[in-house]
Amino acid sequence: MQNARYIAAGLSDSDMLWLLSVGKLRRLKAGERLVTAGKSVADLFFVTSGQLGVVLEDGSRVAQLHTGDVVGEMSFVERHSPLVSVIAEEPTEMLAIPRKLILDRFEQEPVFAARFYRALAVFLSERLRETTAAVKAAAEEEQRKLKADKAARARFTRLFVRSGP
Numbered sequence: 001m002q003n004a005r006y007i008a009a010g011l012s013d014s015d016m017l018w019l020l021s022v023g024k025l026r027r028l029k030a031g032e033r034l035v036t037a038g039k040s041v042a043d044l045f046f047v048t049s050g051q052l053g054v055v056l057e058d059g060s061r062v063a064q065l066h067t068g069d070v071v072g073e074m075s076f077v078e079r080h081s082p083l084v085s086v087i088a089e090e091p092t093e094m095l096a097i098p099r100k101l102i103l104d105r106f107e108q109e110p111v112f113a114a115r116f117y118r119a120l121a122v123f124l125s126e127r128l129r130e131t132t133a134a135v136k137a138a139a140e141e142e143q144r145k146l147k148a149d150k151a152a153r154a155r156f157t158r159l160f161v162r163s164g165p
């Protein structure tokens with residue numbers, strides 16, 4: 001499912017032009033790794049096409065990222081190494097912007113910092129909302145399976161009791 005997260009919505013036209021002017025286009029083939037768990041991330045990535053998987057060390061996928069998503073914002077905000085890896089699932093393109101350039105611009109233009117952090121906050125809030133919806137859907141599916149299982153056992157028990165001696 002494509003998501004509706006677009007950090008660009010919170011930025012001005014001049015912010016976007018600046019990001020475009022300093023960003024470098026990066027292309028990944030399917031299977032190529034953008035982020036490795038435990039290794040620091042020096043850039044912020046704006047996905048412009050394609051699809052990436054966010055995966056745990058055991059290979060299980062916890063999320064998918066698409067056009068309009070940002071990658072590396074957790075390292076940007078927290079300065080901790082990532083706990084997950086991010087791997088392209090199809091040919092993917094993105095704009096890579098070195099964190100240092102963004103921090104320098106914050107110094108030169110504090111209003112840009114305010115807009116940027118607000119846009120990131122909205123983006124992260126939307127991502128959390130989606131995660132909550134996914135957890136809720138998984139819990140409901142689990143409940144549905146448990147109920148179906150219970151009903152099947154009850155039917156079996158009735159059958160067994162009826163056909164007993």
Ligand SMILES: Nc1ncnc2c1ncn2[C@@H]1O[C@@H]2COP(=O)(O)O[C@H]2[C@H]1O
Pocket residue numbers: 035041054062063064065070071072073074075076081082083084085086127131
């Ligand atoms: N649960 C998640 N849902 C969506 N994206 C995630 C999730 N966890 C990590 N990421 C992305 O994967 C990136 C890994 O590097 P960062 O921690 O810097 O930033 C992280 C986010 O951009």
